Amino acid sequence: MLTAERTDRYDLWMPVPRGSTIDPARTRAAILEAATRVLYERGLDGIGVAELCTRVGVSKETLYRHFGTKDGLVDAVLRARSDRVTNWLAAAAAAAGDDPSDQLAAVFDALQRWYDEPAFRGCAMLNAAAQHHVDAVRTLTARHLDRYLELLTGIAARAGAVDPSGLSRQLLMLVEGATVVAAHHDPAGAATAARQAALTLLSAAARPGRQD
Amino acid sequence: MLTAERTDRYDLWMPVPRGSTIDPARTRAAILEAATRVLYERGLDGIGVAELCTRVGVSKETLYRHFGTKDGLVDAVLRARSDRVTNWLAAAAAAAGDDPSDQLAAVFDALQRWYDEPAFRGCAMLNAAAQHHVDAVRTLTARHLDRYLELLTGIAARAGAVDPSGLSRQLLMLVEGATVVAAHHDPAGAATAARQAALTLLSAAARPGRQD
DNA sequence: AAGAGATCGAACCGATCGGTACGACCTGAG
DNA sequence: CTCAGGTCGTACCGATCGGTTCGATCTCTT
Structure with a gap:
């Protein structure tokens, strides 16, 4: 994950310079950035956590570990x-x-x-x-x-x-x-x-x- | 129903001049008026149809017959x-x-x-x-x-x-x-x-x- | 007296919600 | 090589959602 080929996602992690693919801080930043766009576009209650995770490109477990709650x-x-x-x-x-x-x-x-x-x-x-x-x-x-x-x-x-x-x-x-x-x-x-x-x-x- | 003693409801039908208690047009107007207040206070998605009916003082069937849909x-x-x-x-x-x-x-x-x-x-x-x-x-x-x-x-x-x-x-x-x-x-x-x-x-x- | 229709209250439906659990995979550190 | 842990995908949970149905009750009209 966190690679760059997808169509229905925001590819905000593209400038990742290779290596250290699993970097919690970077994952958190990527979620934050993508969620900002999706929540702005759809409204806070206009999208569920499941679809939001799909759009952001992370699993629910990852999102909940980083942010605890919607x-x-x-x-x-x-x-x-x-x-x-x-x-x-x-x-x-x-x-x-x-x-x-x-x-x-x-x-x-x-x-x-x-x-x-x-x-x-x-x-x-x-x-x-x-x-x-x-x-x-x-x-x-x-x-x-x-x-x-x-x-x-x-x-x-x-x-x-x-x-x-x-x-x-x-x-x-x-x-x-x-x-x-x-x-x-x-x-x-x-x-x-x-x-x-x-x-x-x-x-x-x-x-x-x-x-x- | 549509009488006047309740505490958690808006009593907008009080000026009903007796008689013709069941008046669809008046019921519709009462729902509209009470729902306006409740939806403004709680937000369109901040209250479900069930609770909204309680606050307004009508049953779900009545509300859906008058307005079809939320x-x-x-x-x-x-x-x-x-x-x-x-x-x-x-x-x-x-x-x-x-x-x-x-x-x-x-x-x-x-x-x-x-x-x-x-x-x-x-x-x-x-x-x-x-x-x-x-x-x-x-x-x-x-x-x-x-x-x-x-x-x-x-x-x-x-x-x-x-x-x-x-x-x-x-x-x-x-x-x-x-x-x-x-x-x-x-x-x-x-x-x-x-x-x-x-x-x-x-x-x-x-x-x-x-x-x- | 009798029927038409508006309403109630409660049960019920499938869908979706936010959130959790788990096994499998992969990566970086020792 | 081994291990710790970040992540994935999926299944699952109880709660709530919008909406439907039905029998009982009430009122007005005839």
Whole structure:
């Protein structure tokens, strides 16, 4: 197993450099990566453990030894996903230079690239929280939004906003709202429209005057 | 059955004016109303038909005769929910007078009252679409967003926005984003913050100048 | 009084669920 | 070579799922 010829599986272990075929840590990472995609595509409760193991390419015993429970796997998947997405957005902002407006625009440009992917199915954290009425999942989702908020608050503060945390909350709504609209209505240009709105809010907050 | 003493049930048939206790249409309406609450609280797949019947207060045979299938019940529930919410928001806007800004503010004020309810658990349509990967549900959700968009486009047009449909899409993102933030992060003042952002966008779009 | 129909409650069905157990295989370490 | 252990494939478990069936009960209509 863990070789590379199959059609109905994700071949994430391809770059294995030969040798040490049985490496528990690598097996765990491969399960995590493949399960992330499958669970995102099908929904947490939309696929059973048996079929999930087939798609991932491991036996049930292996999956259960590494993650103990389906909920344990879901928890690990969501944590990894939250980390990855947050780092990806922060990197996009950082790569845009020092101008806070440019950084904010870069965040939405990154989101638009995500929306345009054929596999895009909305925010995995929100989908999970909407399905699984488990406290652990809801807590992870809230923490995920906290991380977004932290990123946006930094941008708002550097832009000289009068109320950085208030503004960042509005920007967070644009981020999540754009994701919802892209997932459930029309992904074309969703983040681009949200970007324009975000920049309008940013400039209005940085140059306080009449806004309400 | 359909009398009024139970503790773990929703007593929606109380205003029955005596007589004609067995009225299929009324039974169907009662199931629909109670199932709407229970499915919203527990999630579409979070409760089985057996327990759902107990909570609703009907037998399985009755439920299946009226709705044929659990999916049939879900479909009917979501359609009714979409109608109700849309009409409720439109009424809130209409009651605010003729000023488009006042109408927009009234929409968000209504949303804030919703977020403040203890039973608030996010947008039922989005939750359903995130859970049930069935085309019928996703279609209903898209239509639901279309209705929101129609309401917001009317307001944007009456406000004299340069690009009413573009603005209304941004406003829709604020509506949905505020709902997401309220459901998964913090409901306090979510719609109020979104309202301020919406009015900023509205005035910027109605009085075009530098906005990006 | 009698029949039609709506409802109940409980038993029942096959399918699927999450999770466990076991024998066989293979690999790397000593 | 031998052994420990990661993995596979399959069978299996009890629970729950959506859905069906049936006899008893109740109400309205005629």
